[in-house]
Every structure is written in C-alpha cells, then in structure tokens.
Amino acid sequence: MILKSRHYDSPKGARRSFLRKMLAIPAALALAHASLPALADDANTTGLAVTKDTVKVGILHSVTGTMAISETGSVQAEKLAIEQINAMGGVLGRKIEYIQEDGASDWPTFAEKAKKLLVNDKTAAVFGCWTSASRKAVLPVFEQYNGMLYYPTFYEGLEQSPNVIYTGQEATQQIIEGIDWVVKNKGAKKFFLLGSDYIWPRTSNKIARKHIEKLGLSVVGEEYYPLGHTQFNSVINKIKLKKPDVVYAIVVGGSNVAFYKQLKAAGIDMTKEHPLVFTISVTEDEILGIGGENIEGAYAAMKYFQSLPNDNNKAFVDAFKAKYGNDIVIGDVTQAAYLGPWLWKAAVEKAGSFDIDKVRAASPGIELTTAPEGYVRIHENHHLWSKTRIGRAKADGQYEVVYESKDLIEPNPFPAGYQ
Amino acid sequence: MLEANKHIDQQDFVLSIEGLTVSFDGFKAVNDLSLYVEEQEIRVIIGPNGAGKTTVLDLICGRTKSTEGSIKFKGKELTRLNEHQIVHAGVGRKFQNPSIYEDLTVFENLELSYPRGRNVWGALTFKRDQAVISKVEEIAEMIFLGDKLDMNTDLLSHGQKQWLEIGMLLIQDPELLMLDEPVAGMSVAERQQTAALLQRITKDRSVLVIEHDMQFVADIADRVTVLHQGKVLSEGSMERVQNDPKVIEVYLGH
C-alpha cells in the first residue's frame, strides 16, 4: 500500500529544490528565465487564452454563501502561488492572469461559472471547488469541454477524472495511517464514529469502520447529524454512555464549532485523552471559529499543518503572512490549493505546451520538492503521493505535529476491500 | 306562543332552530335558543349589544359551529354542513359591513354570485352568456345600480355597497335571506328605498333581519324576536314586543 519513495535524490528533484531556493532569493530570477526551454508555436494549439506574454487561468470558489468561510483560504493560496510564479517569470515566459468567479456556495452556479471559464474565457487551467458537491457539478463540464481542474480538498475518493488533478488527499490516505497510529500509540480499542450527514463523512467513516474491524477492534457507535446542526448534547450523552476510547469526528462547517464547544462544556476534557478525540475535518481554519481552548488536546490526521517544521513551509508561511496579515492561519486545504498552480506550471513546462491533452499527459510523475508539505508527486490516477501527519491541537489554535508517516502514501481512490 | 310552536310539525317552517347553544371558552353567547321562521315571513331580531344576534346568523350560515342543538332548514340539518353547502341549500347571508369585492366591477361582483359554475371545473369553463348578462342586468336594476354596471365597486357609496351585497344574494335566489343591519349608515332616502326593496323581494322567500333602527323594524317586520344574553326574551308582533315589560326592563336597564 505504501510505496517507498526513491525520488528524493533523483536529478529532477534536485532541480526542483534548486528552484525552491530561487523562490526565496528573488535575485536568481534571471537564472530561472534562462533555464526555460525555448518557446515554440506549439505552446498553444487549441485556442486557449494564451498570448505571447500572458496565459489566462480561472479561480472558481465561493466567496459568498455558507461555503465562503472555508473557501477563502484556497482563493488566497492560489492567488499567492500565481503571484510568486509571475515573480519568477511566469509559465513558459507568460505571466499568469487569473479570472476569478464566485460559485456562491451554489452547485449549479459552479457549473455555470466553470462553463464560462472554459467556453468563454478559454482558460488554460482552473483552480477551484471545495465541496464534493461542487466538484461533481463541474465535473461533466470539464470533461465535456476538456478543461483542467486542480481540486484542493481532502475528499471521499471514488473518483478519478482525466480532467482533474486532486491536490488534496483521498480518504484512505488520511484515514488508515491515522487509525493505525492511534491504535498503536494510544491503545485504542473502541471507536465512536460521528459525522455530518453527507457523502464525505459517510464514506470516510465507512473506510474507518472497515479498517477498525480488520484490526479486530470495535465500533461502538456511528451517528450523523444534518449539515448546520447546532445541538450536540444528545450525541455527547451517547459518547459518555458508550465510553469509547476514540471519538472519530468528521463534523464540518458551523456544526464543528457547536460540537467542540459543547463537548468541552459537557466535561469532556480532550487533553486527558479519555476519550481521545480524533478528527480529519478540522484544520487550523476551523479552529479559528472553534477557539483553540475548546479543542486543545484533539488529534487530527492530515497531510499538512501550518506548524510543519521544514524550510519550504517556513518560506510559504512567511510569504502568506506577508501578503494577508500576521493573524492569518493556513490549513491543509489552503496548502493543497497552493500546490495547484505550481503543479500546473511544472506540467506545462514539462509538456512545453499549454494544450490540455499535453499537460494531462505530462502530469503523472510531476513532482514538487518545493511543496510546503515537503515533497509530492502526481500519481497516474491524478491524485498526489503524500505523507500523512498527525497533529495535536494546542490552545493557540495551531497543531503540534506528533507523527509523520515514514513514506509517501499511495493514493487509492477506489480502495479494494473498503467499499 | 313558544310552547305552542314546539308541537307543530317542523315541515311548516322554513327554518327551525332548537336548543341551539354555542360557548366560547365557557361563555355561552347563544344559550339553548329555539326559533322558527315561516315561509315568506320577514322576521327581525333585535336585542341589546352582545345579545348574540350576529352569532345566531353565524351559526345558521355555518360560520360558527354550534356546541349543541339543531338548525333545520326545510327539514335539512345545517349544523353538519359547510358554508357553501348551506348556501347551496338555499340560505343567503349579508354581513354587517358591506362585503363586496372592491377590485372588481359591479357586473363582475354580481356575475361571481350567479349560481352556476361553482366548482373548479365549472369556474374554468364558465361562459358569460346571454342568460348571465340578462340576469345580472335585471338584478342591478332592482338594486338601483342599473347604470353603474361597469363601475369599480370601490367608488360606490356606502348605501350602494349595501345594496350591491343584497343584489349578490338575490341573484342566487335563496329561500332564506339573512341580513345583518342592512340600513346601518344609510341616509333616510336610501333607507326608504331599502325598505321598499325588502318588501318586494320577500314575495317568494323568507327573510331574517338584524336591525337596530326601530322605525325600520316597524316598517318591515312581520314578527320580531328579542334576544337577550343568548336567549329569546320575547317574540311576536312589533306592538306586542314593544309592550313586553321584560323587554322594556332590558332596554331601559342598559
């Protein structure tokens, strides 16, 4: 399942890490230019919005409506990446111009705007979507008009489109490593699964349950509440009665805030880790609304935390704060969104063309050593090889990274034995 | 007189009310009331405020459901019927304040009251044919509005609105017509016209009227029923009622 990565010392990786340093040293910009392949006319044979100096891409997220809360970070990250790429000389010598559209938290609007970005604006790539529902809504559009979507959110898997690069983790990457860890290190035997009532939490919990049962352990409860639910005292009572070792919570949106506040108020002190609260849905972004003191002691499994101690990440966090203010926080999805433009750039440069088909063909195997999360590589199934980390929430709203998977974990959107 | 009535066969009466009671949260607005109206009779109900006059009309036409008792109209029990079924049975009701459709014209007001096409399908397929037009014109003539057919009804005077509502009932040709203070707010001339109108239209129907204006009552009533605290206090000719000591006490006592 986990493939040993031998790519760290590949020549390509070396060149990338060289590029990364250049990012930090703007003086090296000219060099970056010099290293670009000579431009030929076949950079754009399919009528995309590419001129001699510019290339148009789309950013498609909700800036209004209920999802704006979550998607803002992604928009910021994508803009930052584009700005940095432009500062380095752009892609194939073209500056990136972005057209931003508002999905307005409304799935048909996403489809409408996606179509506009592809058909009217002829964008060479689109960075966007957050919820699965919005991705499902735009997917047929991207497939029909042959566009390229970079989708940042960790999600349930069960999908693999030639027109999408999934820069977040699919469910098995996030879940299995986390459960193994909590079983091994915390001696967990009884799990209580909890989630908002829609496909991602349900599918994720299904994978979690299968894995827990494979390990010969037990699930003592599984509960779902409607999106936007704000009263969790009943389920907290059930947790108290069932006395699980781990509460595995995949609550999303505004419900999150209610859940953790009420959990704490009901006398469940998460720092005592009995029960231990384990989540895959709370990033630093969500903690902002929950309040660090209300979730302190909970564990999360994701591929990225703002506190990751590596140079890539330090540069990224500094750049992000320089652009958006010191108080800003960066969550897993924000980082994944930041990867989008960089992965696209790398694929375009490898292909020597903006043409979607060539970019697609070039994509598998593209690697990014400059990624804030460390190193990622695109799998043939368009998902990313990535590591999974486990963080423990601190009162200041950050996670302390307590574990990191040794190897990159292979993405497996259609996990056999977990369906 | 009341005692005597009870033994008479109900078929002789158009309307016979027996033991009628309605209570609102314990307050009995109408209390064990019995009342009988004959064919082609003009019966006037009088009584002090709060005596239950309007409630009696509400009960007959189905607007209020009774707690106990029966209301028989031509032998048909009304208490179990809906408002529109009661209308179909032949009872028409005019409200205290003129209740007409002010967004529509006089013609349309009368046309809507024309008793044809009363179900959904009928209303969808209703055609304004000659029969409708001539009937509307005939009634409009009768209620002194023959020259105002195309006028929007919000422009009518108060008295004209009252007539229009009476006209809307007449076009349905009810066997029992119930009028709640038909001349309230009318000028003297209008009042006389109304009295004449009522005399004319009762030729082939019974009429139940609530009225405060004693002169008007004297002009039209065949018989008068005095209500007090939801019960019949006195009943008979105008003269008899006026001289009834119980009535005098109630009216003067107030």
Place this chain on the structure above:
Amino acid sequence: MFADYTSSELLSIFAMQGFAGLILFSVFVLMALGLAIIFGQMGVINMAHGEFMILGAYMTYLTSHVFENYLPASIYGMYFFIAMVIAFFAAGALGALVEWAMIRHLYKRPLDTLLATWGLSLILQQLYRTIFGTREVGVTLPDWLMGSYALSDSIEVPINGLFVMALTVVVTVGVWLMMQKSRLGKQTRAVVQNRPMAAAVGINTAKVDRLTFALGCGIAGIAGSAFTMIGSTGPTSGQLYIVDTFLVVVFGGASSLLGTVASAFTISQAQSTMEFFLSGSMAKVLTLLVVVGILMLRPQGLFSLKMRK
C-alpha cells in the same frame, strides 16, 4: 432499543437527555422570544432575525477583544455580562433603524415584510462578511463558563448550559413582566388589539411599534450573545436558526408568550429524546413532521384564545 442498556444506564440516559432537552429548550426560548414579540405582537415576519442574533454574537466577540487587549485581566471574567448588554442595545438600535426605514411602511402587508426582511438579511450577511471577514470568528469564553459540574459518575452538567438556562429564565420573566406590567407592555398590547382606538386615546403608536420591534431585536441580540457559548459566529450562522425559530413561535400560537415557552419545551424534549434513539437526521425530520402535522390539525397553535370572529 432499550435492551442495549442496563436499568441504571437507562436512568442516567433519561436524566442526561432530559437535561440536554432542557438546554435545547432554553436555546429555543431565547431564539424565539424576540420573534414571538415581533411576529406575535406585530405580525411582522422578520426573516433577518438570525442576522440580528449574529450581530449580538459579533458584539460579544468585539467586547471580548476589548477586554482582552485594553482592560486588566482581573475583570476579563465579567466581560460576558457587559457584552450581553451591548449586544442588546446594538441589535435593538439596528432594529429601531430598520423599523423606521422599512418595516413601518409595510404593516399592512405582512407577507411583504417577509420578502423585505429577507433582502435585509442578505445585506446584513454581506456586511458582516465585509467587516469581520468570511471566516468564523472564535469568541473566547471566560474560564468560569467552561467546564462542568459532576452530579454523579455518569451525570455531568455543563456550566454554560446552566448559564443559558438561567439567562432564559431571566429574559423570559423580564419580557413577561414588561408586557404585563410596564407602560410599554400595556401600550403594545393595546396597539395590537385595537390600533385606531389606541391612537385615539393618545398612545403614540408609531413609537410603540418602534420600541416593540427594537425590543424583539434586542432580545435576539442577547440570544446571539449567549449562543457564542454553544455555536459558531460567522456571517451566515444566523441562517441555521431561522426555520426552527419560526416553527417554535408558530407552533406555540403566535400571540402567546406562554405558548412560545410551551412549544419550545415540547419540541426540544421531543427532539432530544428522539435523537437518542434514532439518527440525528431522522430525529430532526420526525420532529419537524410532527410539528407540521400538529399545525395542520390545530392551525392556531398550542395556545390561543378561542374567539368570536
């Protein structure tokens, strides 16, 4: 479904669920009281009620910031009370403004107030987003409000739950006294029952309307302030409450405060009991279905006077 539990467990289930139901009940009452005044007494359908609540929440957030950064730490614990007062007046003031600019022109068209206040709610949401950002804000609570009080091994009582309950009692009694005893309350009831007559005896009906509306909004502000303890504060958080709130008011019989309290109690107990034995989504669906079903049978709500028409 009972077989899974021992009898002592069942006992604590019912105790704890009863308590969870009580918290839910308090939340419902707080949400609905303001609306009961506005909708029940004035007939205005205020779709922006949730946004008034969130204004209260944002005021609490701001107050906590001020206390944290500019005032001595020793009095930080007290900020919540100040915040509620500020929330009340801020939401009330906005309410008065809205009444003056908008609502007073629409008293004769209740259904239109629904549309206009819906527009208002959109504007307020965007306003919050512009001012406070699209993300949710975290309101730090004083320590004494967090934690719980253990009655027995399995029964623990959250302190903020107790606080919400106490607040609900205070606000409800306050509103009741106000409507029954105070001048404004009597005038409000007079205006509701007979507007021309009230005006004729010298009541300034326009002022009464404005104050009543402001009062309803102010109570929404307090509710919002209290909800920072148990829920989220974001531009669209107000939307989470609106349907429940209206159902509580309508189910109670719109014109009766007692009805609102009774209906909040019924709905909350039903929901929290069902939540324990069914999945959360199904419990919600069933609760709503029962409420709608009862409303169809008894459109006037639980409490209403039977009146002569």
Place this chain on the structure above:
Amino acid sequence: MNSMISNLFSRYQLTHMLILALLLVVVLPLSMDIFRLNLVGKYLTYSFVAIGLVLCWGYGGILSLGQGVFFGLGGYCMAMFLKLEASTPEATAIQSTPGIPDFMDWNQLTELPWFWQPFHSFGFTLLAIIAVPAIFALIVAVAMFKRRVGGVYFAIITQAVAAILTILIIGQQGFTGGVNGITDLRTLHGWDIRTDSAKYVLYFVCVALLFGCLFAAKYVINSKLGRLLVAMREREDRVRFSGYDVSAFKIFIFCLAAVFSAIGGAMFTLQVGFMSPSFVGIVPSIEMVIFCAVGGRLSVLGAVYGALLVNFAKTTFSESFPELWLFAMGALFIGVVMAFPNGLAGVWSSQVEPRIKALFNKPGRTTPAATNSTSAPAATPAESFNPEEPSHARG
C-alpha cells in the same frame, strides 16, 4: 381555433405574448452564443415557478415558501430517468455492482430500490414529473386548506416542508445521491443532451413549454376562476357565502402552481445536466418568490421577465463584483417590495405605458386605429426588458 384565442385573450394581451415570443424565439437565439442561451434556458426554468407563484400568490393570496420542493421533485424525476440511462452495466463496470447509479454503489446498495424501477420507462417518467409533485401538493393543500390554514402560517409550514425534504434527500444519500445530487447525466434515449445542438433543441422545447404554461395561466386568470381568486384574496368569507368551496379553489391553484414548477424542474435537469437538493431548500424557494415579486406578482409575463432580469443581474454582478452582489440583491428585494409592490409589470402599466400612449396620441394625428395604438407602443417593452440589448432599448 383562432377565434377561440381571440375570445379568450384581448388583442392587447396577445401582443405582449407575441413580443415575448419574438424575444425568446428570435432575438435571444440570434444574438447570443449557445453558452449564454443555455443560461437563459436555465433562467426560464425558474420562470415556470414564478408563473405558478403569480397564480397562487398574486391571484390566490397563498404565499408558498416551498415551491422549490416541486421544482426539485420534477427535476429529480427527470434526473432519475437520465441517471438510469447513464448507468449501463458497461459504463459502470468499475463498480462492485455494475448497472446501478454510482452513488448507490458507494453506499453499498446492491440492487436498484423499488421506487427507482419504474423510472426505466420514459413514459412513466413524464407522467411522474407531473403526477408526483401534483399529488404531493394535493396532500399538503388538502391538509392545510380544508383546515383553513392560510397566510403567514401557510408560508411557514411550506418552509418547514422544504426543510424536511432537504434533510431527507441529503440524509438518504443511497437512494437520492445526497448533497451531491444526481449528477453526470448524459443521454436521453441515446441522444446526447450535452452537445450544443441538443442545448438548442432543449432551449426551444423549454420556450415552447413555457408558452404552454403561460397560455394555461392566462386562461385561468381570464376565466371566472381567475376573478374568483381575486375575490377570495379580498373577501374569502363572501366567496364562501356565495356558495363556493374556497378550499377546492385554493387546492386547485396550488397544485397547478406545483405542476408548473415541476415542469420547470424537469427542464432544468435536462438543460443543466444535474439535479441537487440545493433547489429544494428554503433559500431557492424564497428566491423564486423574489423573481415573481420583481416581475410583478399580478402579471404572468412579468414573472418571466422578473426571473430573467434578476438572474441576469445575478450573473452580471457576480462576474464583475463578486463581493458586492449580495448587497445589490438585498437592495433590489427591499426596493421592489417597498417602492414597486407590483414589480416591473406595475411600473410598466402605470408609468411607461401611459406615456407611450400619450406620445402616440400627440397632435397632428387623428385617433389612430385601435390596432396601431396597442401594437406599436407595445413593441418597446420587450426591448427595455432585455438586458442583453441595451443599445437596442435606447434606440
């Protein structure tokens, strides 16, 4: 036939209809690319709902905040058929149970639920698009109107119904596709609905159905039933005491509005290619009331223009000022309700029309023939309602 139409509709009303037809059938298709035209088609599906609302809210006085439910039911019926067609065993070979819709497979369903079975048949689907919402509306309406629930109470209860259905659809994702809805619809009897030519065809089908509904609505309004609705809105008791069963009329008009909405929903699914619970909820339902209010709650044509205009505004605003469009929408709603309770149609008939008439009756002319005076000035409304052609409107 011709004489029947002219009997039913005044020449004046017909002229307005013709102008709308001209706009939708000729002007827009010629002036727009298929992407924009497809958007217009999508907006038009909302105007089905708005027409229904004119009947039941504008004329009947019944404000429903749950019209999205019927739009959704119609849309889901259509989506179920298309999804089954898209889920051939070959196309779904990767699943553990090939041949059932993908979301069912993800939710461990191993066979098609019974209520999905009949949707293999197109005939049944067409019937269901009409019958399912109609029956659902009938149940709600009978329960409410027989007990004389009305006004605000009706509005709030329909809102609750919308909330219930949304939670159910999202919660029962194995049967409904959950919050994602039913997506990735491809063909109708083998005909690819995603191609440009199919979009053209579907657009014109949508316009044709819209006119069907418009004529039906106009017929109802011009019939005695229309006048009864006005009368009921004003004096329900009087209508009742004129011998009409008021609840029967309300039930009828509510069901009719539901059917219109459902047709709109089905056309939405066809043109947009998916259906999701986000149309069933409260927010879209209220938005649809707003379309109707902006167009004019007493004018079926106004409802169409209202739906078009608000959605164009929404698209334009959100393209150019994504962060401001909520302000603009909010202001629009408040403005319309406060200043123009009869919406665009009201402004048109009270402000614009008299002036145009005055213009045409200006000196130097003898009284123009009736046909001239109505048809000529009426040529302007469509253009001024058409936001795509501003230069034209000013010309």
